[in-house]
Amino acid sequence: MAGSKGGLVGLFKRRGSQNDRKTVTFGDASAVRSLPMYSLLALLGLVFFWYLATQPFGFPDDFKATVDETFQVAADDAEVRNQERIDSGNPNLIEIPFLDPTQRDYLAACAQAPDDQCSSSDYSQFLSPSKFPSPGDTWVAFNRLRTRGFQNETLAGHAGISLWRVIRGMFWGTLIGVPIGFAMGLSSRLRGLFDTPVELFRPIPPLALLPLFIVWFGIGDGTAVRLLIFASVWIMIIAARAGARTVKLSKVRAAYSLGASKSQVLRRVILPNALPELFTGVRVALGVSWGTLVAAELVGASSGLGSMIFTARNNLRLDVVVVGVIVIAVIGVLMDLIMRFAESKLIPWRGKG
Structure with a gap:
């Protein structure tokens, strides 16, 4: 009898512990992971639907x-x-x-x-080639772009030119935006000084200023890079300002009590604690920059993925357009994965309390 009672008690305990684990796992957002197998299945599902929709x-x-x-x-x-x-x-x-x-x-x-x-x-x-190319047509177009090129440039050349423009736009946007954001987060006077222009220009879509950029800077590579700088700088300002405001006051006081100067507090306390917000800002700015890339390369640029897509659209080459869109998406995903990897190495404490 006692043995059966102990067995029932043990059974209830085991059930309770399993329910506890399920409850904790369900409520713990940090335990949620993106499983690669399900991501692969989703990708294969999209390709299969694409095949069925364009297959005669x-x-x-x-x-x-x-x-x-x-x-x-x-x-x-x-x-x-x-x-x-x-x-x-x-x-x-x-x-x-x-x-x-x-x-x-x-x-x-x-x-x-x-x-x-x-x-x-x-x-x-369901979808004719005049509306959307099939996977086979897109693959043929990819091989032709990779070997023969388009607009006197191979596909790798167009992708490299666009990537270099985005990198330059992100570099200068980060270099300008992070100091301004830190200044707004650490000084009431500087925040009052920069708050008005930041809040005025931040909601403006970069494409709305495209005609002005053409008048001011002409057409070509320089105008495209400046448009990407405008697209990324405001995001980095907001990210740096938020990062500076998330630093716990106890850490700053502890650093001052140990004899740290303002520059040391900035480098050793504020900047490391603001890295999570800065990485989030960089990832968001990269997405916005890639979204602005096509329009940025319409201002007289004769190379780049955006220029290739625009020229192909004028010539009704939908297969080339889809190849360009896919390449932009793949590069964007790869850059986001690189940022995630760098984030896991530089700020491994994020999300762990």
Whole structure:
């Protein structure tokens, strides 16, 4: 009897401890993590939906076989011409053979084929290539941009130019914004002095000042970088001001009691404790800068991802537009991951009380 009672008590204790752990885990926001497997499943789901939305169904098998054979013959001819050009010393004229036709190629061939071989009534499609490119068309465009380029520049070159502009805009925005933010957080007079211009200019969208920037600074790379500086500086001011105000007064008093000077308090107490807010500001400013990038490169820039997207839009090259958008998104995610890694190394105490 006693054994059974102890067993029941132990069972209830175990159940209670499990419920306690579940309650603590559910209420503890710091225990929530982004699982990579679920992120991968979400990405695969988006790609699969993209494929279904742009995939034409119902092409006759004999028609598809004819198109595949035509592409294979064209690829073989391209390889022969490439070998002839290599032998003659003209490797710059190398052609890129495309072995597999894309959905756009099937649709174009179907539009030119007789009705007894293929007609528009033979297939069904939710989104046509004129509205959104398929994954196959986008992949082909990516390979062409990577090897042949666009606007006399490869895809890597466009991405590097845009990334360098964002880095310069973020650098000068941080260099200008952080001291002003600290000044506003540490001095009542300086806060009163800067508060009015900061609150006046901070809500203004960078695109609203684009015509003025063109008049003041002309067109080209310098104007794009200045627009990115304007987009990031106000965010860094607010982040630095918030970081300076989150420092506990007890830490400042302890530093002064140990004989620290104002510069030492700033470097050893205020700046380390303000790092979490500064990192948050940098991550937000990077997102805003990438969002402003396309518009910033419309001001006469002949290179960069924004310029590539704008030119492709004018030429109705939606596949090039989608490639540019995907590259901007991937670079933005990679930069955010780098910032998260740096944040975990420089401020490992964040979120731990």
